[in-house]
Amino acid sequence: MKSIPVSTTVNGDAVDFVCAPGETLLDALRNRLSLTGAKEGCGTGDCGACSVTLNGRLVCSCLVLAAEAEGAEVGTVEGMADHDKLHVLQQSFLDHAALQCGICTPGILVASKALLEENPEPTDEEVRYWLAGNLCRCTGYDKIVRAVQDAAAKMRSA
């Protein structure tokens, strides 16, 4: 098994790493780049805890090979805040208590950000269907939907 050198951009930073051919992007982010914000809840694309963006497109990083990130732009939860300024969604999740244990939160934030970039004024139903691939076992999703909607409103009026 030969390692593969990969040059990519993560949260705007150029990074290089080597990976095994079958290694997932999630494992490379976590184990090679120490970006442990994306979580492995299932490894099969069923929970969304590993959500990142790949060239702007929301994906499960457990279903992407690390080698595929060559030349790509990857966005993770660690890149959401602008230095010491939280993203509107992050602040909204805090204000609305939209997390309990917090393990799904990074994935849900990344997914919500992708939603609002595509659809700044979603209905509740659109939020719920967009986030259907992000399992949360603590909250029953109620406060998450409210937090996303409140952030959307703030972003529209900003």
Add this chain to the structure above:
Amino acid sequence: MVKVTIMGALRHAIDGKAEVEVEASTFKELIDKLSAEYPGLKPQIDRGVSLAVDGRIYREAWLTPIGEAREVVLMPYMKGG
């Protein structure tokens, strides 16, 4: 004397009665006396029991006073999620 309600599955150990009277002023005295006077209760007491005293559930709190209690119920050791 304290009247103690014993849960159903243990009543075989107290001759089928629902309650027994014991001279005890604390949780610990109570379970010691029960173990001594009713050996059939000992295995359950050794596994762990809770005690409800006037509506409050105590888990393994040996020093809980029960002398003045109106109601004492011996329960299984309670656990939650």
Add this chain to the structure above:
Amino acid sequence: MAFDETKHDYKVIGTRPVRPDGIDKVTGRALYGADLSAPGMLTAAILRSPHAHAKIVKIDTSKAEAMAGVKAVVTSRDFGLPEDQDLRDTQDNCMARDKVLYDGHAVAAVAAINAQVAKAALKAIEVEYEKLPHVIDVDDAMKGDAPLVLEGRALETVPEGWSQNVTNYCEFGHGDLDDGFARADLIVERSFKTGATHQGYIEPHACLASMGPDGRGELWCCTQGQYMVREVCAGIMEIEASQLKVTPSEIGGGFGGKTTVFIEPVALALSRKAGRPVKLVMTREEVFRASGPTIHSSTDVKIGMTKDGTITAARADLRYSGGCYPNGTCEMGAQAAFAPYDLKAVRTYGWNALTNRPKEISYRAPGAPTAIYAVESVVDEMCQKLGLDPVDVRLKNAADKGTKSSYGVTFEDIGLKATLEAAKAHPHYTAPLGPNQGRGLSCGFWFNFGGNASVTLSVNTDGTVNVTEGNPDIGGSRASISMIAAEELGIGYDRVRTIVADTTSIGHSDTTDGSRVTFTVGLATIKAARDAKTKMCARAAALWGIDPEAVEWVDGAAQPSGPNAGKFPPMSLAEIAAVSFQTGGPIAGHHESNADGAGVSFGVHLCDIEVDPETGASKVVRYTVFQDAGKAIHPDYVEGQLQGGAVQGIGWALNEEYIYGEDGILQNPGFLDYRVPVASDLPPIDTVILEVPNPGHPYGVRGVGETSIVPPLAAIANAMSRGAGVRLTQLPMSPPRVLSALMAKG
């Protein structure tokens, strides 16, 4: 100084500040079980049984041990045999000794330089099995000719004549059943079955272990109780508790499922053998196959009622199976079954039977949801038959202060009637329903527990406060503990920081379970704060040269308790703290105790569902939770508990279950086919918090975490019955089951 036992005028309690661990959790910085690495760390993996039940004839690990990059292999031979039976079961569950008892039971483990090598090494381990007949269903397991999962494990309470699989038996209740049923105008008797469900936490079990040959070790893991992990691992590893430091990571959900150990002793054993740190993380498939789901059940309920809705007698027979080792969950179910009712004649009987399924571990209100589902389904059917309003009937029979409960304990102040009345008065109760929609309701109940907690409250010289406690924060407890400390001390919430400590930094605390943390740790925090206040008053008194008894704490400051005490301007916490070194040294308050007085909690759920008559698909379209919280410290997180529990219950009712094949192999060990609710399955979950104070707590706090999973099962079954005209007596009410009921009805 003396303190009011009951406090009413709050400045911080009841507000909704941002949680102190919030920023770490929205930025990805918070470290969970799998997020920590160590220099020189190895990666571990576990080999698991492909059979439901088999004798282990031989395990040959030599080929794996010889592989390049493999640093340690362990089997049950690497563990001692604990004397304590529960501990022995836990150890056997972590690594099977003589027999594998379920599909997924661990038989060996390896630690290697990376995951690929570890995985390859597992394939090189040769295990010879002798397959044994298996039993999966509780009713089958109780039959005399059932395959025996374990022998000789029945408790002395089990009557003779049962299969040896029956390990636990219990009985509760009072009154004359025959007389009660004789007085009934209507008697309904029904049988119910429920599938086993899994807690479904999103974070798989994970740990990082480091242990030397001298038996000193460190363990980082996601758990609901670091002290529990320490006691259990020390017992299994035959080391002293003081030598094992357990640090709880942030925990990615637990719901009871992380109140035991599954992998931690294995990681420690591998680390001891390899002489290097070892990380062990379960895959999702392993979580489903080999961590603890809840019980599955078979229940008979018989209730007698008069025409006006008075329950005259009630009986329930609950047969639970918590998998392959004995457990007492049936006792919890049998005690909870009729808790919402004031009954003159009631009896519940509970059995546990062994099956070839994974070892059950608690799941939110363990034992209660399935018991109350059966009872509340029958009560609802009787309301339908007698043409009575379901809230009125429950109000008529509702338990209240002074009621002798079905489990023998007389209730103190409880909030059941208040929640029922709130439900009846709520617009949801009378809102019009659409086509194919039905409305159901159910009561729910949980005991709530106190237990052991240690809290240290340190007053820093800059006037801030650190609270150190020992209960992992599973849903915002750092926030509520900080609020309680701020309230007691009369300082701002932002002046307090609460941390959850490792096992060497503070004394024992029981596991985060039983809805006990806000109550118990909160109570300990109040007492630790009062201890600190007493000390601060003494410092002020010393500076003023007056008797400490003449100083009281008001609005965050020490002040003379009256004109006779002397005339001095109040000294704030910050002022006293600033001179603490000069007045005797650092100031801290402590409290360590085994708390009691956790008040029981009742809830009522109201639910509308819509059923597709052509496919049997059902969707929850409106949902409202009413629950007595005693006193909501941080209402957001109370609402969150009510919402989250309700949705777990909805999943249990509609889709979630462990599905087994004829071969005893779990068919759906993944989120794909286990089917927890997703966001688009659900409506908003509205909440109404009632506050009927718990007399056992100075603020009136009751635990709130568990009651909310109890009512949804029956609430949805009752809505299904009223909306689609079919009463399902088996959970989950999956579309194929609903459709066949609809077609049978015609």
Add this chain to the structure above:
Amino acid sequence: MRYATPKTAAEAASLLMEDAARVLAGGTDLLVQMKSGRLAPETIVDIKHLPGLRDITREDGGFRIGAAVSGAEMGEHTDLVAAWPGVVEGVNLIGSTQVQGRATMAGNLCNGSPAADGVPAQIAAGAVARLEGPEGTRDVPVAEIPTGPGKTSLKRGEFVTSIFLPARPERSGDAYLRFIPRTEMDIAVAGAAVNLVLGADGTVAEARVALGAVAPTAMEVPEAGAALTGSKLEDPAIEAMVDAVRAACKPIDDKRGTVEFRTHVAGVLAKRAARIAFARAGGQA
């Protein structure tokens, strides 16, 4: 194991001739199968770098959809959605938003799942897959690709480079519906696609009905299409179509559904999909 990014179809085909070589497009099935250990490929051939594979192009009035085009990209293509809403909604039902960012229609086809949501509507549409292989290029109707659970008619070294959806006549419409226990994230328990072309008088001139998850492969049910032809979806025509659908079902009992349930629900879905397709074609009942 190695990971290859061929730049030409011939190079890809030659890599795929090797033992235990697998195509990687969206990866949403391949990586899951690797994780579970069901597949342990020696060579992963990433076809996303081949020319044209990420494009949707117009051709003969229809659409050629590259094998590496994701579901999300199909859903964003306004003209494609207008012409083949049923095909697109089938593909868009696969997995979550995250999976949509990666999963491809061609991958869904080549995975060979009987329950693939992306396939029945392609069959009903008369879609044609273009294959590249060691012996060159060939076009094969999509209906002939899957041959059983996890099996396809692709020869060693062959892979799909694109799928062609033909031009749409006026007054045509298609639809796909599937049944799952939740609202999202499940594998179809039954699925039905209907593709209709109406005559000038508003009656059904051509009808194709295809089913998923009720047989070893997704399949067309010609009798069901025939039952609709000449009708305006009046009750007797619908009933005959539903009967034909249920008669064609040969499902299995498993953790996702029973034989009875799948058979019954396939009929319900076909009926509902037919009504949607009819409305999309501009039909008036």
